[in-house]
Amino acid sequence: MESYCSLVYVLLFLVPFLLLYRFVPGQGKRYVLLAGNLIFFWWISGIRVLYIVGTAVVIYLAGFGIGMLQEKRNAALSTAEKADRKTIMEASRKKQKGLMLVALVFVLGLLLVLKYTGFAVEILDAVLEKLVPGTFLTPPTILVPIGLSFYTLEAIAYLVDVYRETVKPETNFLRLFLFLSFFPKLMEGPISRYEPLARNLWDGGQMTREGAIRGSMRIFYGLFKKVMIADRLNPLLDQVFLHYMEYNNGVMNWIATLFYMIQLYCEFSGNLDVVIGSAEIMGITLTENFKQPFFSKSISEFWTRWHISLGTWFKDYIFYPMSLSKPLKNLTKSARKKLGNHYGPLVAGAIALFTVWFCNGLWHGAGWRYIFFGMYHFVLILCGNLIEYPARIVTDKLHINRQGKPYKAFQIIRTFILVVVGELFFRAHGLSAGIAMFKQLFTSISFDWITTGSIFTLGMDRMDFVIAAIAVLLILVVDILKERGVDVRGKIMETPAPVRIAICTAAVLVLVMFGAYGLNYQPVMPIYANF
Amino acid sequence: MEKLLEMLEDLAPGTDVATATDLVDGHHLDSLAILSLVADLEDEFDITIPAVEIIPANFNSAEALWAMITRRMEE
Amino acid sequence: MKKNIRYVVYVVSFLLILSVCLLALGEIFRPRVTSDPSMIRDEVDARILTTPENTTDILLMGNSEMLAHVSPVTLWEEEGIASLNLGSVGQFFYLVKGYLKLAMETQSPRLVILDMDALFLWEVRGENYMIHRVADFFPILRNHDRWKEPYRDKLLLTDAEKKKAGKDKDRIEKTRKLKGYYYSTENCPAADFDYMQPVSDGEPVISWNRLAFQDIVAFCKKKNVPLLLVSTPSIKNWNDAKHETVQILADENNLPYLDLNLYVDELQINWETDSRDGGDHLNDKGTQKVSRFLAGYLKEHYDLPDRRGDKHYAETYEEAAAYYHELVGQKAAGVTG
Structure with missing residues (x-):
């Protein structure tokens, strides 16, 4: 089996396993x-x-x-x-x-x-x-x-x-x-x-009816993200990343990278939905790995919302042990005397942070573009911290309210763009390809592909774009609700039985009818699975 | 306690540090900020804070921080 | 206890209602003949749906090898054999049963020939195999995006889109008119060598392919239609190791296996002139040789009536033959096709 988001996993493995797990006692x-x-x-x-x-x-x-x-x-x-x-x-x-x-x-x-x-x-x-x-x-x-x-x-x-x-x-x-x-x-x-x-x-987990229903809904949600969105966006972005030299089009690079970001999120968090849902049915709790990452207001916040368990691992087993080790603590002490209370600790912090991001990048893959990816985020986080104080002065002078909605919106959008650019390097076929594509983002701006309709010849026709947009919107709405603490599954479970059954039936039918599977589609190779 | 609140104010301006209970979880303090804070606390209160103490439970609120500080002072 | 029973009822009702809906959708979206066959998303389905009822004695299945290497027109002209080439690019084994099922709704073949090249495709996904297995019960899974068909042309708003769709359309139409034979006169020579020399043991096969193959075998058995395994000449794709593997499978399942790669000399295949892409596929020159040989072989080994006297068959095959000769004539006259 290639991934958790698959009929092979769900029908051939999970269902038989859960039946056995349920009926074998104690x-x-x-x-x-x-x-x-x-x-x-x-x-x-x-x-x-x-x-x-x-x-x-x-x-x-x-x-x-x-x-x-x-x-x-x-x-x-x-x-x-x-x-x-x-x-x-x-x-x-x-x-x-x-x-x-x-x-x-x-x-x-x-x-x-x-x-x-x-x-x-x-x-x-x-x-x-x-x-x-x-x-x-x-x-x-x-x-x-x-x-x-x-x-x-x-x-x-x-x-x-x-x-x-x-x-x-x-x-x-x-x-x-x-x-x-x-x-x-x-x-x-x-x-x-x-x-x-x-x-x-x-x-042994306590299998409850509620756990089974919640878990099943969660598994379905993961499959939905993968089959409706991740697989649908794949052909286009695959073509652009592969043929970036021929296409030489910054606009297409932006679109392909944006698609990749969405695809990665849907695939990765979708897989985790299936995983956590599977455990949930078993009566086992696994920690969440995603917390609506695109609402992050800074890169460092992003990494507390995306692949959370990886971030906390690096924090607890590399960052703090390193930065609080004797040699680095002494460094901090002397740095504080010279650079003050805010910038002093940043010296040791930067060293520890560099190590974390070097390892984090490398953990994602054995290649230069992964190291680059790590360094990219390292630089962004460090800069974020270095700029903090001067930025505060600027916003104060300009009377910009940092707690206000517009500023927060600015932060969210800024973070999103920075993350998306980082993913360009991650997905590109090698570091030099990534660098070339990055340059094209600014030098080869041309809307040709869109105006001539060629963008619809890469494996996604107009209907695919519409369906993808609607599905992504749906995910966005669910994420917004989750950010607000709404228990979406709970709400569904509270509806009267006929409504519930109707919702579930409709959901499955939508996936069956509009999923990006079959002869005319080209699903993604599992992304994090070669790990 | 006041000194602690002052330090928190400096690191997370605009947040109500006295009553907040999500300083870490709500991302008001990121890991570099925590490093700053730890260095400050160690200096100010003459304690050592090992890596094991850097958990959200200890850093999420001024109260929890104070409890940790007093604990470290006694050791 | 009562609550548990209630939930069992809910779950069962859900599954029942879902199944009914899926079956209904399967009916609504089952492949149908439309006025314009190019609208049908699956070109093989289109071929099947536009073939007049009861005009096929042999169904030819396989990937691009089968598609390019057997010409039903030639089988007809040589021995009056009525065949339909349902080969297509990238036809994984898990697709074959679906095509056979659809074809057998209107045709009663006496033989199914399966090109074994697809056995060794490694990019097969278990997921696709699963989907097609589930589609045995809920055909909608196979036909689910046919809802796009009525709208496809309306959505081609720009020249670029129309051009791309048009290119595909032409190729598909040309192939369909030749009863599923992909006609090509390109020539890209291949380096000749004895590629079927006994070298090693069998070549590995991904289990999904093996499973799908067994499904095909079981299906043909159920329908009481004999199955013939073939390999068509291709320097790039065949070797002794693969031959061994197929032979073992054939023996295990009591099936005849005709490996045309062993007959390359008898067929007088000339790799300088007969390949369109450097040894991967034959062009029309090569395919004519293969088809003529195959016609003789089939006549000898199978009870296949000569349908040339039957008006019902002759109509559709003569049409295809006329079109074929038109293309050949165009090529001879230097008109690019």
């Missing part, structure tokens, strides 16, 4: 889930299931070991003199850290080798080419196990949390493995913290 559920996880993994990645087992084993043993060290330390502390306390704690901490680092090196190393060897060889080849012309290294094709980038981060989070003593070390290997391999979050996240999810998975 403790049996965890074994049904374990089997489900393994079948799911095997279906997609076959023998590479051994990779996730390997990571789980390493993390389990390390966590167990750290737990033992902590117990030893606690025992020692209870009988120790006050003067010795510090040394005991330091000594234990060092050992724990050592063990944790060994495990992290293995787990992270596995990710790096599997995912980035090809890229590294490319770079090496380019460097060697300069030194010894004619050398040619072929980057090896390494097949990556599904979910590698996601479960590796979860494994790291678990181990670090054990070290920090915010999570109790897991003594039951199956429990840990069940968590790590939980099939809904495998391909696209959300990147989850160990508790309370691990406990819920082990105990």
Whole structure:
């Protein structure tokens, strides 16, 4: 199966699984889930299931070991003199850290080798080419196990949390493995913290009628986003990104990138709707990964609303540990003396932020355009912070009300445009293509394609544009309602039964009739799934 | 407490920092702002704030922040 | 308990009502003959719908290979065989059953020939296979965007749109008039070599293709129509490994397999002159050789009546033949077609 937003996943996997999960009682559920996880993994990645087992084993043993060290330390502390306390704690901490680092090196190393060897060889080849012309290294094709980038981060989070003593070390290997391999979050996240999810998975979810209905609606919504919108926009944007050199048209680049932004949002959040909905039916809660991201007023806010679990992971496991580490704290201290209270911390902050965005960019893919993508957002966020104070002075002088609606609208639109431009680099076929297309945005402005109607010959006819617009409008309305805290599904469930059935029937029929599937359409390749 | 409110005012002007309970969740303080705040607090109250304490629960309201500060002062 | 029963009733009612609606929509949007066949979104459907009833003894299925490599006109002129070429570009196996179903509503073929090139298409999506499987029960899934048909021409407002639609229209129409044979006289030579030399074991097949193939086999069995597997000459697409794989499948299913790539010498295929795109597809020169050979082979191995005496058949095939010779004549006269 290629993605969660598919009949293959829903009909061939999810429905049989849920039936089994529902009717196997109590403790049996965890074994049904374990089997489900393994079948799911095997279906997609076959023998590479051994990779996730390997990571789980390493993390389990390390966590167990750290737990033992902590117990030893606690025992020692209870009988120790006050003067010795510090040394005991330091000594234990060092050992724990050592063990944790060994495990992290293995787990992270596995990710790096599997995912980035090809890229590294490319770079090496380019460097060697300069030194010894004619050398040619072929980057090896390494097949990556599904979910590698996601479960590796979860494994790291678990181990670090054990070290920090915010999570109790897991003594039951199956429990840990069940968590790590939980099939809904495998391909696209959300990147989850160990508790309370691990406990819920082990105990088995409480399947309720309400959960089943809500979850089903959510799954349908995800399918809707993908099949009505993401797949519909695909042919046009695919053509433009592929043939940008021939087309050489900035207006088309804007349109294609805008379409890509919408497509990415519909595909990614749609997949997560199916994922979270699946878990919801099981009685399991997964954290939200999207919170109406396009209402963000700044880039840094955007990343708290888009792929939320990734942002919080980087924040908790890279940004703060780095910026609050001894060397960087000292840097902050001295910087504060020279640059003041606001700009001082930004020095260490910038270093930590740079690291975060370098890793974030690279996490998205092994390629220069992904690093560029990370750097793009790094620069924007840093600038946002640097400009903050001067901007305030300017708005005060101009008597612009920052809390007022017009200014907020300006911020939202500005953020949207900046994000969309960032996605151009992300989607383009390579960094040089991205740069070329970016230049075209400003140099090759021509509305030819629209005025001559050629824009309707790229795989989307006029009706497709209309349908896409209506569907996007619908999503926008739902997002606005969600932003206002309206429980859309709850409201639907409150309507009388005939109305409910009518709404559901109509929704399915609309999707069947107007979905962008079948011979005359060209659906998207799953975007985040090669992770 | 006043000093804390002053610091918050500076980092998130226009927000009612005394009563707000969503300083982090409502994006009034972003991660760089929090860094600034942490550096300030460590200086002002002579405490250390490790990474584990940087959670929304501690930073969402002035009250929660104050509770964390007093806790760190006692350690 | 009562609440649970109530909800079961709701869910069942929902599914029932939905099913009824889907079936109704399936009826409304089932492929129909219209005054203008070019309006029909699926060109293969159009071919089927414009073929007079009971004028087909052989249905030819497959992707662009079949589309370009077998000329029903030639089969007719050689042995009076009545055939319809339902090949199309990118025809994945999961599409074949749908076409067969539609065709068999008005035709009673004595044989189905399936070009096996599509077995090795790797870009097949499980999702599309699933959709077509579900379409077995709810045909609307296959025909869902036919609502666009009446409006399509009205929406072509600019020259660019009209031109693109027009180009497709011409090609489709030309093919339809030749009973599904894509006529091309382009010549792009291919480097000749013994490409069917025994080299290795079989070539991998994606399971979705395999499943869809089995569906076709089962369907033909159910309809009691014999199935013949073929490979048509193509340097680019065929080799010994693939032959092996198909042969194994054929043996497993007790089906005859005719690999024309093994007869390239007998057919006197000249890769200098007979290919339109460097060994991927044959042009008309090559296809004539293939079709003549195939006509003889079919006559020998299958009970296929010579329909040339039957006015009912002759009408439609003579028309196609006349059109074919017109095209050949135009080409000879230097008129580009």
